[in-house]
Amino acid sequence: MRGLFSVAAIFILFARCGEEKINLTYKDQLAKDVSLIDEYLASSNVTAEADTSGLRYSIVTKGSDFKPQLVDSIQVNYSLFLLNGDSIFTKGQNTFLLDKLIRAWRIALPLVGENAKLKLFVPSGLAYGNYRTGPIPANSNLIFDIELKKVIRDYATQLTRDLVTIDAFLLSKNIVARKDAANLRYVITSAGGSTALAPLLTDSVVLTYTAKSLPTEAVVEPEVSKGLKLNARSTLPAWKIVLPLFREGTKATVYVPSGLGYGAYGNSSVAPYVNLIYEVEVKKVIRK
Missing domain, CATH: 3.10.50.40 (Chitinase A; domain 3)
Structure with missing residues (x-):
């Protein structure tokens, strides 16, 4: 081929x-x-x-x-x-x-x-x-x-469209979110302890989350509990960017442009070019 x-x-x-x-x-x-x-x-x-x-x-x-x-x-x-x-x-x-x-x-x-x-x-x-x-x-x-x-879709073009949609959604809900340099928006609803571990890219993380599409807020992944290797190729770019910002015990809502989620291809439950809302809790950081 x-x-x-x-x-x-x-x-x-x-x-x-x-x-x-x-x-x-x-x-x-x-x-x-x-x-x-x-x-x-x-x-x-x-x-x-x-x-x-x-x-x-x-x-x-x-x-x-x-x-x-x-x-x-x-x-x-x-x-x-x-x-x-x-x-x-x-x-x-x-x-x-x-x-x-x-x-x-x-x-x-x-x-x-x-x-x-x-x-x-x-x-x-x-x-x-x-x-x-x-x-x-x-x-x-x-x-x-x-x-x-x-x-x-060209990543930069699609990202511009996605951010317009995400920011309009946040404005309509009166949500004030932090902005990451990679254009993730997130709100920490409960911070982990000051001495708790924050994951490195070489770590694994156990977390629970619910995923919703944005702006419809339709649930696309009901509550999931799973472990992730942050540096694995299969791990979503959004997780690699945002999880190192959260210590163990942190609860947060993350607003993800499609290119940092499932992108142009989607998966079995998420259509292509869908922006996502993740309600996530970091349960444990595993460091070897």
Whole structure:
């Protein structure tokens, strides 16, 4: 899979590689390409939308309202064909940064949402241009069949949105919270003893907590009692940041942006991009 990903990335990301070069002005080549694509569509009885760039596209399934922006990453399945029908390859479950892809993808993908299916009819200048790229000849018009499986929001963009939501929630509830440098908000409702241990990242912590979604306050994880190794890869970033601030016996409420929780993928009980409220008690710090 790693090798397949690398090959796919080369085709998608790098428009100017290889040695074969055929010189035509961009305008003349585009006019030629669009004419060929429109002839193909007419002869195939395919109805497609026309973008002013010359791109033709057909949205098979529009998908959800969660659409990618150029700063986001996208997870896709896709197939690539030459306009004459020759298959170049089919790739599954690849993840790309949208802003690094060929221009045709940058134009079309923001038009649809997660789980969309679309077909692109791409003039060569919106793909790999007048250079040969692997098995793709220079000045090739292309057809992409794309399934947009997932939009992975740019962390900074999503964090800004999350903090607006969290701060509006706190304001509506008249809650004054402390702010961590990593943008966690928290309120200590009962501090641990002054001589009690505060965990280090090398420690383990036994805690109980209840998790709720924010802003709905719907319970997504009823009261849980568990032990965590703070430096384990599976431990949420939020726990790694906030628990070293709490001594044994501390009770607190923590308001977690989605990127410090379950992020773009969620889990069995938490949907993607859900901000969380944790009502937590640190029961014990285990230091070896």
